[in-house]
Amino acid sequence: MALILDKEIPLRAKEQTDVSFAEGDPLLWSGDLLVYGLHTEAVAGSGQDLSALNDAVGGIVRDFVDLEGFKGSLGTTKITRRCNGGTRLIAVVGLGPTEVVVSQGAAPGPSPYRVLGEKASVLAGEHGAKTAAVALLSAADTTIDESAPRRHDHVHDLEHRGADIALGLLVGGYKCSRFKSADAPSPLQSATIFSLGAGPDMADEATRASHLARGVTFCRYLAEAPANLCTPEYLARVAQSIAEAAPQVMTLEVLDVAACTALGMGCYLAVGAASAHIPHFIHLTYKPESGRVAKKLALVGKSITFDTGGYNLKVHGFIEKMKADMAGGAAVLGAAEALSHIRPDGLEVHFILPAAENAVSGSGMRPSDIVTASNGKTIEIEDTDAEGRLVLADALVFAEKLGVDAIVDIATLTGAAYVALGPSVGALFTECNQMAGALRAAAQTSGESIWQLPMESRYRKLLDSPIADLKNYAGQPAGAITAALFLREFVSPAVQWGHIDAAALAYDAETKLYTGWGVLTLTHWVLSQGSAHKVAVFGFKDIPHSPAKDTGTRGK
Numbered sequence: 001m002a003l004i005l006d007k008e009i010p011l012r013a014k015e016q017t018d019v020s021f022a023e024g025d026p027l028l029w030s031g032d033l034l035v036y037g038l039h040t041e042a043v044a045g046s047g048q049d050l051s052a053l054n055d056a057v058g059g060i061v062r063d064f065v066d067l068e069g070f071k072g073s074l075g076t077t078k079i080t081r082r083c084n085g086g087t088r089l090i091a092v093v094g095l096g097p098t099e100v101v102v103s104q105g106a107a108p109g110p111s112p113y114r115v116l117g118e119k120a121s122v123l124a125g126e127h128g129a130k131t132a133a134v135a136l137l138s139a140a141d142t143t144i145d146e147s148a149p150r151r152h153d154h155v156h157d158l159e160h161r162g163a164d165i166a167l168g169l170l171v172g173g174y175k176c177s178r179f180k181s182a183d184a185p186s187p188l189q190s191a192t193i194f195s196l197g198a199g200p201d202m203a204d205e206a207t208r209a210s211h212l213a214r215g216v217t218f219c220r221y222l223a224e225a226p227a228n229l230c231t232p233e234y235l236a237r238v239a240q241s242i243a244e245a246a247p248q249v250m251t252l253e254v255l256d257v258a259a260c261t262a263l264g265m266g267c268y269l270a271v272g273a274a275s276a277h278i279p280h281f282i283h284l285t286y287k288p289e290s291g292r293v294a295k296k297l298a299l300v301g302k303s304i305t306f307d308t309g310g311y312n313l314k315v316h317g318f319i320e321k322m323k324a325d326m327a328g329g330a331a332v333l334g335a336a337e338a339l340s341h342i343r344p345d346g347l348e349v350h351f352i353l354p355a356a357e358n359a360v361s362g363s364g365m366r367p368s369d370i371v372t373a374s375n376g377k378t379i380e381i382e383d384t385d386a387e388g389r390l391v392l393a394d395a396l397v398f399a400e401k402l403g404v405d406a407i408v409d410i411a412t413l414t415g416a417a418y419v420a421l422g423p424s425v426g427a428l429f430t431e432c433n434q435m436a437g438a439l440r441a442a443a444q445t446s447g448e449s450i451w452q453l454p455m456e457s458r459y460r461k462l463l464d465s466p467i468a469d470l471k472n473y474a475g476q477p478a479g480a481i482t483a484a485l486f487l488r489e490f491v492s493p494a495v496q497w498g499h500i501d502a503a504a505l506a507y508d509a510e511t512k513l514y515t516g517w518g519v520l521t522l523t524h525w526v527l528s529q530g531s532a533h534k535v536a537v538f539g540f541k542d543i544p545h546s547p548a549k550d551t552g553t554r555g556k
Contacts, residue, residue, distance in 0.1 A: 016170065016214070018191070019170060021192070021197065021203065023197060026194040027053075030086030031132065031192075032130055033088065034087040034135070035116070036134075036135050036136070037135070037136045038072045061092060064080075064092055074096030075119060076093070088129075093115070095113070095115070108444055108447070109448075113168070115168065117166060117170075119168075121173035122172050124173060128185075134193050135193075136194075164447075166205060170210060176513055178221070215335055218519075219516040222327075222333060223326070224514040231357065232272070232278065232279055232305055235355045238333060239336075240254075242284060242337055246340035248289050249288065256278075256280070256281075264373070264374040266372040266373060267379060267390040268354050268395070270390065271390050273363050274365070284351040286340065288343065290345050295346065296350070298408075299332045300409040301410050302326065302411030304325040304357065304388060304391065305323070308358055308359055311364065327502065327506035331410055332353060332410065347530060354395040365384055367381055367382065368380065369381040379468055379470055380470070382471040388411050389411075389487055393487065397490050406496035408525060412505075415503060416476065416478070416481075416483075418503040421451055423504045425449040425451050426448070426449065426451070427453050428498065442520075445520075446520030448517055459482050
């Protein structure tokens, strides 16, 4: 907990929806809100299932279709009071086509079943529903062309559909209310998922969805927090709260300025030199209770708690959202929160946040300064607003010295990534084919879109400096690529490394909410690295773990 003026600000959600699975006829369920997910084929046809549902609810569904234009398009909704039965409200949510075929390499986004859960949660909040039930019109009617590349390969079995619906229910109704004077309305208290069966396996899916949702909400809380609350010291206290809540598997080390100086972190310390909030280098470690470690991983998150741009000051229209320039670090802590509950065996995971504030003062770094990174390389400061890559440089060197097998960093790094891919897709950079495949699979399972961009080595010369080993900014052309090439200078070819540039993904301008983007991809990537041949965890039952041998140009 922390205080802003007279208001106590919680760090974790006080309540979470209780999600369960049930068998039986959902039309016999009694509660506030009953939501059916309908594919476009079901809406367009005249099948028995749709007719039976329509008859059972007094013709409401047909009215939605014939009078209100409901076609089952993905994410569309209709809701009304139910005139018969034990349910106060009934709604339909469009799931889109039963089978969406896409071109190879497409960035899919959330599955229709995740969308169903999210929309049900939103409808519950808008209409004051405390209890809800979600059902599919036909759960087992999907016809799959195995030869076609598909948008959501992982949700064709009932268990994974249920997992996605559960996660959607848990994250969909999110509101930013912690900083308002009035108490927020209570969220949806309980949700029951029908049509997919019940039993221990489905209960496990609900539990795992709960753990993942906690991580996403944790990340959202941090990203939306103002910089007069979320300082480098505050992030260190947040990491401490994770370690204290799971002492069996989590330990924390926070390096102060003296320790960072001793390690030669000249890049990182130069960024934080201008701020009254001193840098805190955060190193949180997960080790399984069994003590068995087959693979060591590191997640590194850019953690600039506010980015003024330094002497290269940001202008109006860009600076206002810079409290979320630590969204990469927030995603890493969100993944830590989730994994501290999931507790995979065989993996040691290091969560690294080089937390600092990029301010303006007489003690700050200036354009043309030269700083030395902890691997000995010298960097000419071409632009003080290219600070994220500087703190990541020393963090990557630190991570590799831990003896890890693979590193993934995530950062709100470049406007060029936003220009190239827009507000919904993250840029992936790696020279390791194995890493690329694992991260793409994790993102697809998560419903978080990423697209791999090239590590074009011919552009490395753009980083050349006449007086130092390299400069920190190479200009606007190919800006996301040259930023990734800069980071490559601080990871040896022996280590598998992936970089995710999530420049515009922390905030949804349409909903005006912070998204928690990256938590699911990072968590699923970690889980996919497990020592079992197949990792039986949320969303990964059918994805084999990555083999030790790589066919790419980089990594072991």
